[in-house]
Amino acid sequence: MPNQLHDSASEAKNVIRTHRTGYDLLLHPGLNKGTAFTEEERDVFGLHGLLPPHIGTLENQRERRKKALDNEPTAFGKYSLMRDLQDNDEVLFYSLIAHHIEELLPVVYTPAVGEGCQRFSEIWRKPRGLFISYPDRHLMDKMLANPRYNEIRCIVVSDGERILGLGDQGAGGMGIPIGKMALYTALGGIPPHHCLPILLDAGTDNQALLDNPIYIGWQHHRVRGPEYDEFIEMFVAAVMRRWPNILLQWEDFAGENALKILAKYRDRLCTFNDDVQGTAAVTTGTLLAAVQATGVPLKDQRIAMFGSGSAGVGIINLLIAALKDDGLSEAEARQRIYAFNRHGLMVEGDPALRASQMPLARKKEDVEGWKVDTAGPISLFDTVRNAKITVLVGTSAQAGAFTEETVRELARNAERPVILPLSNPTSKSEAAPADLLKWTDGKALIGTGSPFAPVEIDGRTVRISQTNNSYIFPGLALGILVSKARRVTDGMIMAAAKKLASLSPAVQDANAPLLPPIGDSRKVGLAVAEAVGMAAIAEGVSDMKPGELGDELRKYVWEPVYRRYELVKGDC
Numbered sequence: 001m002p003n004q005l006h007d008s009a010s011e012a013k014n015v016i017r018t019h020r021t022g023y024d025l026l027l028h029p030g031l032n033k034g035t036a037f038t039e040e041e042r043d044v045f046g047l048h049g050l051l052p053p054h055i056g057t058l059e060n061q062r063e064r065r066k067k068a069l070d071n072e073p074t075a076f077g078k079y080s081l082m083r084d085l086q087d088n089d090e091v092l093f094y095s096l097i098a099h100h101i102e103e104l105l106p107v108v109y110t111p112a113v114g115e116g117c118q119r120f121s122e123i124w125r126k127p128r129g130l131f132i133s134y135p136d137r138h139l140m141d142k143m144l145a146n147p148r149y150n151e152i153r154c155i156v157v158s159d160g161e162r163i164l165g166l167g168d169q170g171a172g173g174m175g176i177p178i179g180k181m182a183l184y185t186a187l188g189g190i191p192p193h194h195c196l197p198i199l200l201d202a203g204t205d206n207q208a209l210l211d212n213p214i215y216i217g218w219q220h221h222r223v224r225g226p227e228y229d230e231f232i233e234m235f236v237a238a239v240m241r242r243w244p245n246i247l248l249q250w251e252d253f254a255g256e257n258a259l260k261i262l263a264k265y266r267d268r269l270c271t272f273n274d275d276v277q278g279t280a281a282v283t284t285g286t287l288l289a290a291v292q293a294t295g296v297p298l299k300d301q302r303i304a305m306f307g308s309g310s311a312g313v314g315i316i317n318l319l320i321a322a323l324k325d326d327g328l329s330e331a332e333a334r335q336r337i338y339a340f341n342r343h344g345l346m347v348e349g350d351p352a353l354r355a356s357q358m359p360l361a362r363k364k365e366d367v368e369g370w371k372v373d374t375a376g377p378i379s380l381f382d383t384v385r386n387a388k389i390t391v392l393v394g395t396s397a398q399a400g401a402f403t404e405e406t407v408r409e410l411a412r413n414a415e416r417p418v419i420l421p422l423s424n425p426t427s428k429s430e431a432a433p434a435d436l437l438k439w440t441d442g443k444a445l446i447g448t449g450s451p452f453a454p455v456e457i458d459g460r461t462v463r464i465s466q467t468n469n470s471y472i473f474p475g476l477a478l479g480i481l482v483s484k485a486r487r488v489t490d491g492m493i494m495a496a497a498k499k500l501a502s503l504s505p506a507v508q509d510a511n512a513p514l515l516p517p518i519g520d521s522r523k524v525g526l527a528v529a530e531a532v533g534m535a536a537i538a539e540g541v542s543d544m545k546p547g548e549l550g551d552e553l554r555k556y557v558w559e560p561v562y563r564r565y566e567l568v569k570g571d572c
């Protein structure tokens, strides 16, 4: 019997061949069809009696689950139901999402996933993905060796230290790799059995978790310094031994670690950090679209980057590349950007600057002669006023940081100011779109990190675009996997950003939203994947021929439909 049949399904066209029968089959979320097993399959696989007599369809099943969701009043309750469904029947889970994408993405992903992580210990039920804790680090090879993981091609890994804007959630951070990989499949069409979410449990400094008797993680303060670096190194080495061609996505590591890890590993394997590069691509893509709508080229915009964690640094680096594409030199490009840490505008000589922030600081002479209201670090308001900022981007996790005074000042500098409060989840957003539109007389072009309802203003309805990396990472991953890219280059990230910008409704109509509707995310994912694959080929990190890519993409993409099952006799 071929090895891949040993512990997972092998798909040949629309047939699944498996040795599992009875209870064992029904308990496997990748194989379970519930009441949709046919009469013949119930005979062959020994399912009679384990299932009620009704033979259902995927449509019946969706209806049943949708009713249960509709009856659940809270977002967390819905999240919990969807997590259970995913661990019970993956085809049904993805089919339900595909049919209600606008409604269910905010349930399985941001913002509900935030509370899902905070309360992960309350709802932990079944194994999904891998928990690798620091005390178990010497068992890594053994854990990864399980034949269940033979078909894995991509991993999303977190250490739970900076979960969205919610800080350290310890092992509860596993909700994020699970949620991101759900979008790999839902939006990128990546087969679920190719995906492995991993949580590296290096402890937690969240006291509430350390004190909580039902906390599922390692109840210990975070391991830091050389021990932490060694833990990450052991992990990467073990992953590369097991799957030499793996795609490894880093997610929600604390800022300094995120940047350090990315710099250390990006030339050693096929890897990217979504908070650094995915967020950078969606933000740059949105800005490229927005500037077309404003009629003022990117090189003539003045951008305030409020927040300089992993996302802020990633965005600035990609924006500099985009400004250079627009004809500026590196030095001129840097002059266009005003970057903030939590104290204020970063200016050279400030002892509070971290190493990664130094290159982002303004020169002292840039701010000399500014009229400022407050002593100490320069505020966002004073920067907007003095530097005549036209674009405001927030990655600070400081709710309400874009105040009325600041936004009204911004509106004096541009006919159509661009405002992107990107912090997640909704409770951390730097501003609410309804306020931004009110304070700018409806003129602001807005993109938010979390989903927001449309806003009524001056008799029109403004749809709010969700500038979330979900427009990028599923397609980026798909493009990488299909082109068999060996590395993730800056050119591939920029190609994703530009492709997204080209799909913007605002490019056709300056009053339309900046990004395509969430309901089109799957189409966006495919388009981004193709652009990424082409860039990988152009940059020499993929050996595929450009003409082959489209066909390979279409062949690879997985659809949530039930397949016919055949029993394979095995010795296990």
Ligand SMILES: O=C([O-])CC(=O)C(=O)O
Pocket (backbone or CB within 6 Å): 110, 163, 164, 165, 252, 274, 275, 424, 449, 468, 469
């Ligand atoms: O997950 C999201 O919605 C966006 C993201 O990566 C983050 O906020 O860390």
Ligand SMILES: [Mg+2]
Pocket (backbone or CB within 6 Å): 164, 251, 252, 274, 275
């Ligand atoms: Mg993230």
